[in-house]
Amino acid sequence: MEITFAVLLWAVRIAFLILLYLFLIRAFRSLHRALTDERAAISARQLGIAALVVTRSHGGGPRVGERLPLRAVSSVGRDAGNDIVLNDEAASAKHAIVSFADGEWWLEDAGSTNGTVLNGSRIWDKERFHYGDEVSVGRIALRLERAQ
Amino acid sequence: MIRARPGARLGELRMLMWVAALLLTGYVAVVAAASGRFAWYEIAVPLAVLAVFGALHVFLVSIGFRGDQLLMPLAVGLTGIGFVLVERLAPALLLQQLTWLVIAAGAFAMTILIPRDLSVLARFKYTWALLGMLLLVSPLLPVIGREINGARIWVGVAGVAQFEPWELVKIALVIFFAAYLEEYREVLSKPPRRFGPIPVPPVPYLLPIVAMWLVAMLVMVFEKDLGATLLFFGIFLAMLYLATGEPVYVVIGLLLLVGGGFVAYHAFGHVAARIDVWLAPFDSDLRFDQGYQLTQGLFSLANAGVLGAGLGSGMPERIPVVWSDFVFDAFTEEVGFVGALGLLALYLVFVYRGMLIALRAPTIFLQLLAGGLSFIVAFQTLVIVAGNAKLIPLTGITLPFVAYGGSSLITNYMLCALLLRVSDITAKVRR
Numbered sequence: 001m002e003i004t005f006a007v008l009l010w011a012v013r014i015a016f017l018i019l020l021y022l023f024l025i026r027a028f029r030s031l032h033r034a035l036t037d038e039r040a041a042i043s044a045r046q047l048g049i050a051a052l053v054v055t056r057s058h059g060g061g062p063r064v065g066e067r068l069p070l071r072a073v074s075s076v077g078r079d080a081g082n083d084i085v086l087n088d089e090a091a092s093a094k095h096a097i098v099s100f101a102d103g104e105w106w107l108e109d110a111g112s113t114n115g116t117v118l119n120g121s122r123i124w125d126k127e128r129f130h131y132g133d134e135v136s137v138g139r140i141a142l143r144l145e146r147a148q
Numbered sequence: 149m150i151r152a153r154p155g156a157r158l159g160e161l162r163m164l165m166w167v168a169a170l171l172l173t174g175y176v177a178v179v180a181a182a183s184g185r186f187a188w189y190e191i192a193v194p195l196a197v198l199a200v201f202g203a204l205h206v207f208l209v210s211i212g213f214r215g216d217q218l219l220m221p222l223a224v225g226l227t228g229i230g231f232v233l234v235e236r237l238a239p240a241l242l243l244q245q246l247t248w249l250v251i252a253a254g255a256f257a258m259t260i261l262i263p264r265d266l267s268v269l270a271r272f273k274y275t276w277a278l279l280g281m282l283l284l285v286s287p288l289l290p291v292i293g294r295e296i297n298g299a300r301i302w303v304g305v306a307g308v309a310q311f312e313p314w315e316l317v318k319i320a321l322v323i324f325f326a327a328y329l330e331e332y333r334e335v336l337s338k339p340p341r342r343f344g345p346i347p348v349p350p351v352p353y354l355l356p357i358v359a360m361w362l363v364a365m366l367v368m369v370f371e372k373d374l375g376a377t378l379l380f381f382g383i384f385l386a387m388l389y390l391a392t393g394e395p396v397y398v399v400i401g402l403l404l405l406v407g408g409g410f411v412a413y414h415a416f417g418h419v420a421a422r423i424d425v426w427l428a429p430f431d432s433d434l435r436f437d438q439g440y441q442l443t444q445g446l447f448s449l450a451n452a453g454v455l456g457a458g459l460g461s462g463m464p465e466r467i468p469v470v471w472s473d474f475v476f477d478a479f480t481e482e483v484g485f486v487g488a489l490g491l492l493a494l495y496l497v498f499v500y501r502g503m504l505i506a507l508r509a510p511t512i513f514l515q516l517l518a519g520g521l522s523f524i525v526a527f528q529t530l531v532i533v534a535g536n537a538k539l540i541p542l543t544g545i546t547l548p549f550v551a552y553g554g555s556s557l558i559t560n561y562m563l564c565a566l567l568l569r570v571s572d573i574t575a576k577v578r579r
Binding site for chain 1: 159162163166167169170173174176177180181184185217218221222225455458459460483486487490491493494497500501504507508
């Protein structure tokens with residue numbers, strides 16, 4: 001009788017410790033989830049600031065090697081109202097659109113006169129735009145790069 | 149805006165279930181070990197405690213609160229452990245502690261509801277500084293101030309209730325520093341002049357901070373409370389560092405602390421006594437006198453082992469005033485290394501969560517506020533646990549949420565509510 005009480009008491013004491021740790025594990029898991037969410041939010045913000053790097057240009061255009069930061073949706077063209085302004089007589093006022101959706105970058109012609117060329121071939125549709133791909137607008141060529 | 153949304157805050161509710169199980173098991177173990185049996189009616193007290201916790205949850209759900217769901221369960225989990233320990237160490241104080249908990253829950257709810265806009269706190273920053281000062285000097289006043297165990301840090305009416313105002317001062321101090329540093333951190337972090345690696349900000353900008361700090365130090369010398377002085381100094385340095393990112397300030401501050409400690413050791417008897425006890429508690433002059441509390445605490449720790457003596461089976465009651473000064477040693481003796489580690493990990497999660505709330509907060513003021521408040525919990529835990537383990541001199545700081553005591557329970561719940569408010573604002577701004 002005396003022994004069973006002692007055993008019961010120890011069972012309750014061990015249960016207390018186990019519960020303490022189960023509570024802790026749940027707390028840690030919740031904390032970990034919050035941290036991963038925070039990291040995802042930060043990397044999403046960084047993804048949004050990828051850049052186009054100038055690889056070929058001419059006298060009046062941007063410098064070769066210059067980084068032109070991108071937004072979630074950036075318009076490219078000769079007009080000063082574009083997010084990325086390309087001073088080139090072969091570029092249209094509103095030439096192309098670079099956008100970020102579903103975790104990918106996309107390139108689209110905006111009805112330009114001389115066309116948008118992705119990796120050497122003219123595009124007619126909205127195309128996937130990979131890191132390292134090169135787009136030509138008029139005499140200027142730009143490469144998509146990750147944010148630094 | 150105020151409407152009940154069923155299904156909200158499920159994460160919090162789930163965590164509260166674990167707290168309930170933890171509190172009930174611990175309470176049963178303690179009562180059964182003390183009396184050799186357990187009657188079902190004795191479960192009334194922990195159920196009353198759980199009812200208060202549940203009421204807090206229902207309150208948050210009913211006002212459509214969007215803030216953090218982990219912080220409150222962590223705080224009440226610690227308080228739950230605190231209740232197990234009060235029942236173990238000072239059952240006579242249990243009902244009084246329950247009363248304090250109800251008041252603390254009220255203070256929590258008021259802090260959640262009343263400042264409709266937290267930036268109002270920043271606008272009245274000098275009011276907070278003044279209020280902090282008044283609270284700080286109030287124990288020195290003749291009628292309401294009183295001295296207990298050699299420290300004149302209490303106000304109250306004899307036989308009715310006493311309160312330690314410095315507990316509230318720490319929150320006022322954090323609000324003041326957060327508001328002040330938000331406004332002037334540019335001047336402090338990028339001052340026009342530098343003396344080698346040391347930034348020299350224009351003196352007028354430093355004056356309010358230094359004045360506030362100096363008064364805090366002086367008052368503390370007269371009130372003979374080492375712990376509060378250390379805490380205020382820690383808050384001051386931590387927030388200066390959070391706001392400016394200048395490690396130089398921290399280094400200078402620590403040097404000042406060492407210098408000040410050296411002067412205080414030689415100038416004030418109560419400081420010297422604390423340090424002598426810390427250096428050699430087993431000295432033949434001290435071990436049955438001023439060192440008695442600490443030596444008994446060390447015996448408690450030594451008795452702990454990996455799994456401890458078992459809840460209710462140790463001898464922590466040998467330590468004088470164990471329920472407010474030495475709860476960590478008492479808990480460790482009975483649940484061992486494993487349990488003590490779990491308790492410290494709970495604080496770790498609480499502080500980490502608080503710092504995460506600070507990181508996400510939308511304005512500098514809210515970031516500094518949440519950072520400073522989280523720092524208080526971390527610092528208090530470190531100082532009292534290290535003091536109990538003879539790593540640093542013992543101070544009168546309480547173990548947050550766990551130790552017996554009304555003032556500390558009430559202020560810590562207000563602190564928790566302020567952190568929750570910051571996370572609520574973040575959630576509402578973000579989506």
